[in-house]
Amino acid sequence: MGELIAEPWPWYVAGPLIGLIVPLLLWAGGEFGVSENLRHICAAALPTQIDFFRYDWKSKGLWNLTFALGIVLGAAAASILLPPPDAVIAISDATAADLKIIGVETFEGLAPAQVFSWKGLVTLPGFVMIVVGGFFVGFGARYAGGCTSGHAISGLANLQLPSLLAVVGFFAGGLLVTWFILPLLL
Amino acid sequence: MTRTETTGRSASPARPRALTGAGLGVYLAIGMYFGIVATKAEMVSWFRIQEMFRFQAFHMYGIIASAVAVAMISVALIKMRQVRTVRGDIIVVPPKELGRRGYRYWIGGTLFGLGWALTGACPGPIFALIGNGETVYGVVLLSALLGTYVYGVLRPQLPH
Numbered sequence: 001m002g003e004l005i006a007e008p009w010p011w012y013v014a015g016p017l018i019g020l021i022v023p024l025l026l027w028a029g030g031e032f033g034v035s036e037n038l039r040h041i042c043a044a045a046l047p048t049q050i051d052f053f054r055y056d057w058k059s060k061g062l063w064n065l066t067f068a069l070g071i072v073l074g075a076a077a078a079s080i081l082l083p084p085p086d087a088v089i090a091i092s093d094a095t096a097a098d099l100k101i102i103g104v105e106t107f108e109g110l111a112p113a114q115v116f117s118w119k120g121l122v123t124l125p126g127f128v129m130i131v132v133g134g135f136f137v138g139f140g141a142r143y144a145g146g147c148t149s150g151h152a153i154s155g156l157a158n159l160q161l162p163s164l165l166a167v168v169g170f171f172a173g174g175l176l177v178t179w180f181i182l183p184l185l186l
Numbered sequence: 187m188t189r190t191e192t193t194g195r196s197a198s199p200a201r202p203r204a205l206t207g208a209g210l211g212v213y214l215a216i217g218m219y220f221g222i223v224a225t226k227a228e229m230v231s232w233f234r235i236q237e238m239f240r241f242q243a244f245h246m247y248g249i250i251a252s253a254v255a256v257a258m259i260s261v262a263l264i265k266m267r268q269v270r271t272v273r274g275d276i277i278v279v280p281p282k283e284l285g286r287r288g289y290r291y292w293i294g295g296t297l298f299g300l301g302w303a304l305t306g307a308c309p310g311p312i313f314a315l316i317g318n319g320e321t322v323y324g325v326v327l328l329s330a331l332l333g334t335y336v337y338g339v340l341r342p343q344l345p346h
Binding site: 005008009010011012013014015016017018019020021022023024025026027028029030031032034035037038039041042046048050051052053062063064066067068069070071072073074075076077078079082089091092094095098099107109110111112116117118120121128129130131132133134135136137138139140141142143144145146147148149151152153154155156157158159160161162163165166167168169170171172173174175176177178179181182 | 208210212213214215216217218219220221222223224225226227228229230231232233234235236237238239240242243244245246247248249250251252253254255256257258260261264269271272273275277279280281282283284285288290291292293294295296297298299300301302303304305306307308309310312313314315316317318319320321322323325326327328329330331332333334335336337338339341344
């Protein structure tokens with residue numbers, strides 16, 4: 001049993017478990033949408049005159065920030081107590097071959113260490129993928145009014161047309177980077 | 187006695203969620219549950235996101251599709267049965283406003299997608315990656331905070 005749990009979980013186990021977060025958070029009095037926390041952190045940490053950050057972050061967002069802290073702790077528990085048996089994630093052969101062609105050299109861990117490491121950060125690909133990429137995640141999520149959890153899961157589950165538009169955008173941007181920018185960058 | 191006085195708990199005016207909802211320990215537990223599932227399903231991996239954007243495996247699509255299906259059925263049941271929160275308020279799922287031609291959704295969504303593919307992570311997984319000891323994702327988080335702040339500054343000028 002322990003070994004089975006340590007193996008990577010298949011989509012048909014993980015997907016329904018993720019979907020249950022939506023009713024769980026609604027029952028608790030919140031709503032599934034992780035990127036709201038970025039706004040709450042700005043509102044809490046920066047004394048500002050900007051309207052967008054002038055609200056009572058504690059009453060509006062403390063529950064969600066606690067949820068985000070839980071994500072960090074749960075991930076840490078999983079990586080320590082249930083470490084995966086293989087150092088390399090079993091992506092498809094086709095993906096591995098394509099990534100080698102565009103310049104990915106290492107396949108250990110959760111992300112290629114040549115980019116996603118403190119050494120990688122000071123290279124051009126590392127700077128673009130970490131710093132510029134992170135900026136777009138924050139800017140885009142707030143502009144779109146939600147991220148993958150808020151639109152692709154919560155929003156689609158509530159049959160929201162705006163969320164469908166946002167998800168089409170998520171994929172348009174992702175495909176653009178995957179097919180045109182990463183080959184030039186790596 | 188008038189009927190309006192009998193409407194009871196559901197008529198309570200909208201209060202901030204934190205005051206009407208569960209204790210913080212409940213949110214911490216649900217967050218931990220998410221962090222464990224996201225880690226064990228490898229949703230937090232840049233490699234898995236690449237596999238998805240290259241349409242070379244069903245894994246991520248299966249996760250998203252089955253998560254949406256379970257969430258959709260849950261939300262439908264919650265609305266139909268008028269389920270209440272832990273504190274007794276009827277659950278209301280607020281609709282999202284389309285605004286002018288949905289500009290904010292497709293422009294903001296596309297910008298978010300650029301960041302999603304570059305970093306290999308959306309906000310939930312960013313927190314999970316930090317928990318996994320991928321410390322450089324702390325920089326991704328700081329940049330995302332900067333992006334959020336710049337959005338807040340530019341917001342009045344942007345089409346929504």
